[in-house]
Amino acid sequence: xxxxxxxxxxxxxxxxxxxxxxxxxxxxxxxxxxxxxxxxxxxxxxxxxxxxxxxxxxxxxxxxxxxxxxxxxxxxxxxxxxxxxxxxxxxxxxxxxxxxxxxxxxxxxxxxxxxxxxxxxxxxxxxxxxxxxxxxxxxxxxxxxxxxxxxxxxxxxxxxxxxxxxxxxxxxxxxxxxxxxxxxxxxxxxxxxxxxxxxxxxxxxxxxxxxxxxxxxxxx
Amino acid sequence: xxxxxxxxxxxxxxxxxxxxxxxxxxxxxxxxxxxxxxxxxxxxxxxxxxxxxxxxxxxxxxxxxxxxxxxxxxxxxxxxxxxxxxxxxxxxxxxxxxxxxxxxxxxxxxxxxxxxxxxxxxxxxxxxxxxxxxxxxxxxxxxxxxxxxxxxxxxxxxxxxxxxxxxxxxxxxxxxxxxxxxxxxxxxxxxxxxxxxxxxxxxxxxxxxxxx
Numbered sequence: 001x002x003x004x005x006x007x008x009x010x011x012x013x014x015x016x017x018x019x020x021x022x023x024x025x026x027x028x029x030x031x032x033x034x035x036x037x038x039x040x041x042x043x044x045x046x047x048x049x050x051x052x053x054x055x056x057x058x059x060x061x062x063x064x065x066x067x068x069x070x071x072x073x074x075x076x077x078x079x080x081x082x083x084x085x086x087x088x089x090x091x092x093x094x095x096x097x098x099x100x101x102x103x104x105x106x107x108x109x110x111x112x113x114x115x116x117x118x119x120x121x122x123x124x125x126x127x128x129x130x131x132x133x134x135x136x137x138x139x140x141x142x143x144x145x146x147x148x149x150x151x152x153x154x155x156x157x158x159x160x161x162x163x164x165x166x167x168x169x170x171x172x173x174x175x176x177x178x179x180x181x182x183x184x185x186x187x188x189x190x191x192x193x194x195x196x197x198x199x200x201x202x203x204x205x206x207x208x209x210x211x212x213x214x215x216x217x218x219x220x
Numbered sequence: 221x222x223x224x225x226x227x228x229x230x231x232x233x234x235x236x237x238x239x240x241x242x243x244x245x246x247x248x249x250x251x252x253x254x255x256x257x258x259x260x261x262x263x264x265x266x267x268x269x270x271x272x273x274x275x276x277x278x279x280x281x282x283x284x285x286x287x288x289x290x291x292x293x294x295x296x297x298x299x300x301x302x303x304x305x306x307x308x309x310x311x312x313x314x315x316x317x318x319x320x321x322x323x324x325x326x327x328x329x330x331x332x333x334x335x336x337x338x339x340x341x342x343x344x345x346x347x348x349x350x351x352x353x354x355x356x357x358x359x360x361x362x363x364x365x366x367x368x369x370x371x372x373x374x375x376x377x378x379x380x381x382x383x384x385x386x387x388x389x390x391x392x393x394x395x396x397x398x399x400x401x402x403x404x405x406x407x408x409x410x411x412x413x414x415x416x417x418x419x420x421x422x423x424x425x426x427x428x429x430x431x432x
Contacts, residue, residue, distance in 0.1 A: 052286045060281035061274055073277050077284045085286055115377060147273030150266055168235065169267070169274035175237075194227040197234075197263050204266065 037094035051097065052084050058173055058181060059105050061166045065159075066109035069152065079108040098181045153203045154196075161196035164189050225249075226256055230263050358394065365393040 033054065039047035056077070063076045083104045091100055140148070154162055167178045175186045182189070229246045232238040238246070250256040358364025368391040375387040402414040 049286050056281040056284060057278045060277040064274060064277045073280055074284070077281055078287075081284060081286050143269065143272055144276075147269040147271075147276075150269050151273040154270065165270070166274055169271045170278055171271065171275065175235075190228065190231060191224075193235075194224070194231040197231060197266065198223070198227045200266055200270075201259075201262055 034094050037097055040088055040097075041091050041094060043089050048084065048088055051088070052081060055098070055101055056081075058167055058170055058177070059101055061170045061173075062102055062105040062163065062181075063109050064151065065155070065162045065166045066106050068109075068113045069155065071109065071112040076105070076108045076112060079111075080105050083108075099183060102181055149207075150200065150204065153207065154200055156203060157196055157199055161192050161199060164192045165196035165200065168193050226253075226259065230256075230260050233260060234264055234267050355392070363394055363396070365395055367392045 036047050036050055040051040059080055060073065060077065063073060063080070067073065067076055080101070084101070087104075088097070088100075091097060154165060157165065163182060164178055164184075167173055167181065168175075175189050178184075179186045179189050184192075226246075226249055229238065229242055229249065232242050233246065246256070246260075355364055355367060359366075370391065372389040372391065373386065374389060377385045379385045401417040
């Protein structure tokens, strides 16, 4: 029987340390973050920017978990960013920022699904912000294709498994962080990720995709 | 040992959380069920591929800064200008909408409880009936010239049942008598100010001077 783990380290997933924080460092950073979040809620523009920078990576994962396949991730990120600027000051409790951001992201993704329309984005020439994210067009690599196929399959998982699985795929996000975003204990997160991975594999097998399918093709 | 236990052990290995005891336990499982090694390899493969796909989205998020209030206001201003532009060419349609709103906001029943009837003597049943009544009465009073046959398409969206929701403008041409005409113009401080418009026919005729 596997042991049920309770988080004993702040900011670390395991005694070996997925994140190399000492307890004192982690506590200091958590306190600094909370102070900054309080400043953001009070309307400090620089603090609001930093709060967004701190959370936007996992917000992208939540959007990926809930958006329809065709919806533009950039548009949805813009929607969430606008809500942050306009409404984060309405929050009173810094601890409410994560669940609030998650709700905003889910609502943005669901609104896109309801509207059913693809927005045409105006891209200004010479706009550095647009050029920064630009990549040369070209056919996706086999790894990219495989990743997108699995992402499509992951979207078919139940909400409870899909979100933890995609959040774990965000580099550097610990079980503790995922638990705080979803409002669940770490042990539940671990169980859901494990089950999510199993279900994803079963879906991939059923769809005959993945490395084993390729081996089969090679043999033919 | 069951699948749930194996799945959790595999997840701990993938996420770098497996302790020595977890590894020992996994090896024991794999000794009895060698397919566990294959499951581990496939789960690692899926995890790598999924991380790659999510990383693309995360990279986009990292280049997404917060819009500042000024740019939001500018965007709102652009929207407002767009609305004004639509209102300019669709002024008559907007006027019709105002009239409709006035008619339809009246109470549906009289204080006595009897159904409200328009002056035309027909019970109000649908918006189309109301508009039809409005056009008819407008024509008889000389306010409405006619409704143009063209409709301006504004937006189409799938309705989720194989059809489409269509938003469009109906154009109604009206006539009005006013004592003066004004247009809005900007003064030297950039503030909007009404300026009286003199129709061409009222302007004093200038003597013709050929350009030499």
